[in-house]
Amino acid sequence: MSEVKQKERKLTIARAMAEGIAQEMRIDERVFVMGEDIGRLGGVFGNTRGLFDEFGSTRIRDTPISETAFVGAGVGAASDGMRPIVELMFVDFFGVCMDAIYNLMAKNTYFSGGNIPVPMVLMTSTGGGYSDGGQHSQCLHGTFAHLPGMKVVAPSNAYDAKGLMIAAIRDQNPVVFMFHKSLQGMGWLGTEPAAIVHVPEEDYVVEIGKANVVKEGTDLTIVGITSGVHHGLKAAELLAAEGVSAEVVDLRSLVPLDRDTVLASVAKTGRLIVVDEDYHSYGMSGEIIASVAESGVQMKASPQRVAYPDIPIPFSRPMEQWALPNADKIISAYKKMRDK
Missing domain, CATH: 3.40.50.920 (Rossmann fold)
Incomplete structure (x- = not known):
């Protein structure tokens, strides 16, 4: 077996996201995650699986079903020096918390004259194809990309997912991380085999803004x-x-x-x-x-x-x-x- 094949390690996007988050949490105590069902369940789409067992409920925080409250709390934490990763389970739910996203998360750095950065990652699922109706199946790329003040990333494979996640966590700006459900590697959603690719174990960054x-x-x-x-x-x-x-x-x-x-x-x-x-x-x-x-x-x-x-x-x-x-x-x- 060749050296290349021995080192090949294919991951799903869900596993790659979780690995990238875990690696950043180990080196930076300011990083924490919160959202609905992201604790013991590991996220509906698998992207926080295993994190609760390692980091516990203080840094992997299950929230009540109030997107306005926990997105707003994330903005406050980021503004106070933390580096929160907040999951909005479905991008379609943005309507109930858009004020916190766009009038707070995206604008507060500008409003403060650059004195109060908001280093926050808002990760959210997109896409349909599995008959979940119009409230759970949109992509809405243009909705977020149209609004200044936020970076917006969306990976198509596991290698990019890990690298973009690490880049997003380290960024001083708010980053919207949009992952497509059918690419996550969750069998019940249908899986795109080409999204499951080799992912290095070490941490690395995929540059935000480079096609x-x-x-x-x-x-x-x-x-x-x-x-x-x-x-x-x-x-x-x-x-x-x-x-x-x-x-x-x-x-x-x-x-x-x-x-x-x-x-x-x-x-x-x-x-x-x-x-x-x-x-x-x-x-x-x-x-x-x-x-x-x-x-x-x-x-x-x-x-x-x-x-x-x-x-x-x-x-x-x-x-x-x-x-x-x-x-x-x-x-x-x-x-x-x-x-x-």
Whole structure:
């Protein structure tokens, strides 16, 4: 067995997140976690599993079902020198605590003239595909990326999840960490095998604001985040059989947004498809396309976006699956631009 294979250690995103949090908690006593069911249960999506046994109830704090209260408490703790990680179980629940998120967490550093930083991580689940209805299945990338004062990250694989989590905890700014439920590695949610990758045991940082070209190509650029990256890779494989070379860019971070990597790719390929499980209008997909248009990069065809239609997410599985982005929709978008 080779040395590389001996060192390979594949983790799910859930395990990678928990490992990154644990490593930071061991070296910095200011780091603690709070949220609903994150203690003995280990989080509904597994991202705090094992932490309660090691750190106890003082640093792994189960909270009452009051998002406004514990998000607000996290802002206060961060402003007072702690480094809280607060879980908002579903991103869809942001409505009941948005004042604490956007009028406190995101703005207090600015309001204080930079004297009171808010080094807080707000981690929250996104995405559907498993028939949990419109109150538990949204992505809402654009909602948070649109509002200044917060960094926003969203990993597509376990390596990035650990590195981005450690980077987020160490950052002096508030960071919204958006993890997609279908990529967590929790069997009951359905698991994307390609999200389970090698994760080093040591601590490391994935730079916030730096995209990753996960597959190089020459004919088409596919830009995605979280689940959109995997749809893009599957579409690229199918297009390759037709002689089309697709490049796939994983944004990894929405704020800051790595426009340079996207522009360099589109300048090479001349074609662009943006994939996002968030809603079609007013979102990340439109921002990427606008950035390319404003740059003056020469295009061979009009850019396309594959996103969630502007409808409430259906509970019915056939209806939800009809609405979700997938590889076939990306291929159809490519054929649309090819045939014009």
